[in-house]
Every structure is written in structure tokens, then in C-alpha cells.
Amino acid sequence: MNKEILDIKLRFPISETLKKKFPFIPEYLYLTGLFLYIASQLVQGTMIAYRLIPGSLAYHIQLLAIFIVIVKAVLFDDYSLKDWSILILLGIVLWSSGNNAVVLDIFYYYIFIVSAKGIDFKKIATLFFITITLGLIITFALAKTGLISGLTYTRPNGAMRYALGTIYPSDLAARCFCLMLAYALIKNFKLCVPEYIGMISVTIWVYVVTNTKVDLILMSLFIIVAIFYKKAVLALKLLTPRGIAIILGGTVAIIILMSYLYTPGNKVMLTINNALSGRLHLSHIAFDRYNVTPLGQYIEQHGFGGGTKAVLNYFYIDISYIRVLMMFGAIVFITMVLFLLYLSYSFMNSQAYSLEIVLIFVALSALVDQHMWELSFNIIFLATFANLQTFSIRRTDYTL
Structure with missing residues (x-):
């Protein structure tokens, strides 16, 4: 197969007709699918899925959402035959890995990454912020009225922790942190004093309610970076893309x-483990019990989320990097690391510094939580093929 054939853009006559008459269709399809997926995944992370609706309903809504964005990509995205060959091959690898792990989150996220081509990323961030904010407000209201359980936990030192209708306090803290990142992106870090005060207030509220130390640190550090955004950008420039890649890797x-x-x-390790709330110890148990496989494996885990009953033999892998390596395998793990470095380089190369800062904070949060590849927590990877004109000082087209 010669190069000319591989470079052919796959287009359907009906797609061109629809795009000319209704140019908004691709964007509407994608944003509709994204809304359905984020909303349904959010529901799965609350007691709504345990008390008010069948758990399978959210899953079927997610499948519908995936179908919608696939239709958008196939009909309207101008990937070449070579592009589609690479994308489908990688998709097969991710599906196989997720199937072995019995968790398809990365594969589903990948479909949304590919389908985001040409979509204004600011609109994606805005949709995410509104959907998650309204979803949490509804969840809090349902918990307050007693229609769903609020869930309360107690630390060994007696400190109370409240989930407010979500399945665990640390999940609530992580969602609030991700909302802070999304809001900063929407404003492109052009924040005013009342907004900083609001972010500080939210950070204090989150800590008082959830008693989650790691998110308190992340949110506080992010506010400092946001306040000194220009100096943070200068620091990124001094580090250079290569230096940032070395630090991330x-x-x-x-x-x-x-x-x-x-x-x-x-x-030293014990101190770090205590600072990470025992996450190093639990990750070490994963290495001790299981071998790293090429394409993933099922790992039985028992966590506290979704209930108040005592959990015997508690074991849960919170660190996203360990989770991907152990559950999804070495091939997907290496691909993930290379993807992170590529995305960081792309953001720096296009001078999209606000996106780079958020990416770095997502990478930091992945050291302590498992939500890196959940769309209802993290949307930064959708910027891979999206339209970044709003964020880039110098616009760069993203191609395979």
C-alpha cells in the first residue's frame, strides 16, 4: 500500500452535505455524548447509583454516549487511512488490556480523546464544570433530604469525614480539586481577587468536610500557582519542555x-508512606502479590467506598501510575507515560501554558488518587486533538 493511499482522508458524501448545511452538528454530537458520559459516571460515584437508580442504567447511558461520539468521529473527522489504522490498533490494545483488567475506563476515555478533534476545548471544560457542579449540588440535596445516604467516616484519631452523598470523602475532595482546575482553565487563569477568595474558601470547606490532607495540599499549591501565574509560566519556560519531561518521567x-x-x-519511606496515607504500603502489596503483565490482569480489591460496614482485608491501589501498571499491563503503562510526555511537549510547544500547568497538577494528583483516567474527574487529556486556539499563544495543529 503506497503512501498516497495511506494519506487519503476518509470522508462520506453525506458528511460533507450535513457539515455545510448544519456546521454545528459535529460539536453538538460530541458535547452531547460527553455530557451523557460525564453525568452517568458521576452518578456511579454517588449513592444515587446505590439507592435510586439501577447501576446498569448509568452503564448503558455511557455506551450510548460512546456510540454518539464514534458517529461524530467517523462522519466528520478528517483522519487519514494511516491515522485510522494507528488509532484502531491502539484502541484494540487498550480494549484488550481493559478487558483483562475488567475495567474499560481507559479505553472509553481514549474514544473521547480521538473524537474530540476540532472541538473547542474551552467548551469541553465549561461543560465539565457545569455538569459536575450541578451533579454535586443535586447529590448534596438528596443526601440532606435523606433520599440517599450521606455516609460518614471516622479516622483513627477521631476526626469525622463526610461524603455528602458521594461514595467516599476523598472522592468528594478529588472532584472539588478537579472543578478548581476546570474553572481556572475556563478563565485561562485570568482570575480576580473574589475568585481567589472563593477558591480559598472552597479549599477550607473541602478540608473541614472531608479531612483529606493530600487534596488540601494540592488545592493550596494550585491556588499559589494561580496567584503567581506569570511567574509560574516563566518557570516553565526556564525549565524547557525537555526539563519538564525529565521531571515528569x-x-x-x-x-x-x-x-x-x-x-x-x-x-524515609515510612514518612513518605504516612504522608500519602499508606499508599506506598498498599502499592507494595500489589507488587508482592502480582507480577507485571504485558496486557493487564484482574486484581481483586476491597475499599471503603459506598458503605459504612467494616472492610476486612482492606486493599486498594490508589496511585494511578501503579494502578495502570499492575491492572492494565506494561504496554499500556509505557504508552501512558509516553503520552503524558508528548502532551506536555505539545502544550509547551504551542505555548498553552495554562493547559501545561493543569496537566502537571493532574500528574501530581495521580500520585495519590486513582481517578486519572476517569472523565468525570479529569478532562485534560481531551485536549490532545481538540481546538486549543483559546489557550495557545501560538496555535499548533495536532496531528498523528
């Missing part, structure tokens, strides 16, 4: 090595 390598080599007798 090195951080991932360090957390993997520390988890693998963790011993409670090492005071």
Missing part, C-alpha cells in the same frame, strides 16, 4: 521504585 519512575522497594523499616 522521573517522578513516575520514583513512585514506581519506591512502591516496589518499600519497607516499613526505612524511616
